[in-house]
Amino acid sequence: MSSTKQIMEALEWRYATKRYDATKKISESDWKTLTNSLLMAPSSYGVQPWKFLIVENPQVREQLKAVSWNQTQVTDASHYVVFAYKEEMDEAFIQKYVDRISEVRKVNPESLNGYKAMMIENLAKAPGEKIKVWSQRQAYIAMGFLLETAALLKIDATPMEGLDPASYDKILGLEGSGYKTVATVALGYRHAEDTFQNMQKVRFAEDSVIEYVK
Ligand SMILES: Cc1cc2nc3c(=O)[nH]c(=O)nc-3n(C[C@H](O)[C@H](O)[C@H](O)COP(=O)(O)O)c2cc1C
Structure with missing residues (x-):
């Protein structure tokens, strides 16, 4: 069980990793825990209007990188998850x-x-139109579960929207499937030289974001 201290530390430790150590791979048992966090994510009515595509093929990852602002996380991370939402x-x-x-x-x-x-x-x-937006929102809940679980396992992760969803749909053969790309998450281990890991977290002050309605 995670203690309060472990949770607080994990939240502080995690950051949107910019550079991965391509030689380090997530173990099978950790991967199982991560995929389970996707399966266990809640959704409105419990209806799970999503699919999670784990892109293993290195050539496909290269193609995806080219339509993701050339972000190196796409190819260098151990695992790469594409979040697709159900259109209808x-x-x-x-x-x-x-x-x-x-x-x-x-x-x-x-x-x-x-x-x-x-x-x-x-x-x-x-x-x-309403369903499209609703469906995408559900996918982001699963993304949150994945990110938190990764942090607790001390596995690095990057939530990513810097990509062209329509090109993803084409490359991944999603066109006509009823599912569309909305975002992705890269997972793996940070490169020792990723300078972002040393940066202070920038968050608004608690009292400007959290309000108690009494
Ligand atoms: C939905 C979403 C999309 C994001 N897209 C990208 C991205 O394409 N590339 C990237 O390097 N970071 C991306 N980020 C990371 C954010 O910039 C980062 O989470 C934010 O600056 C807070 O920093 P921290 O996560 O390191 O605490 C994204 C974050 C979220 C939640």
Whole structure:
């Protein structure tokens, strides 16, 4: 179990790594913990409108780097995760989710009819643009879980939006799949010469961001 001290230290220790040591790889057991943090992330209705693509192929990573402002994290990090969000919420997907609840919790699917109707009303019938934004928000929750878990494991990470999502979709064959790239996270171990690791964290003062409504 992480103690308060460990959590505080991990939050201070982590930083958006700019340069990775390409020779250092995340162990299989740590990787399992990291992917589990993605699977365990909460989402609205629990519907999980996302996919996480782990790009292992070095040539593909080179192509992605070229459309990511040439950021070296794309190729040098041990692992590279692309966060894709589901563009549309249709009844078929909601049914798939309902079937999964019924399977995991061993309940009669009919007992979920009310919940299903609510999801159809609020998601499947919602305007497309609204769902796109909503879906992307869910993906960022998973990103947060991954970043925090990495920090607790003392694994470096970089959340990344400095990239062209449409080019990612093309390179990764996502076009027509119903999923689109929204952001990425590089993970691995910092290069000893990454000067960013020594920089002071810049955050607004607590009282300007956190307000207690009494
Ligand atoms: C959604 C998101 C996108 C980001 N995109 C990039 C990026 O493309 N490249 C990069 O080097 N850092 C990127 N960052 C890192 C931020 O600049 C960094 O988190 C912020 O300056 C705070 O610093 P810290 O994370 O080191 O504490 C991104 C961060 C977030 C949350």
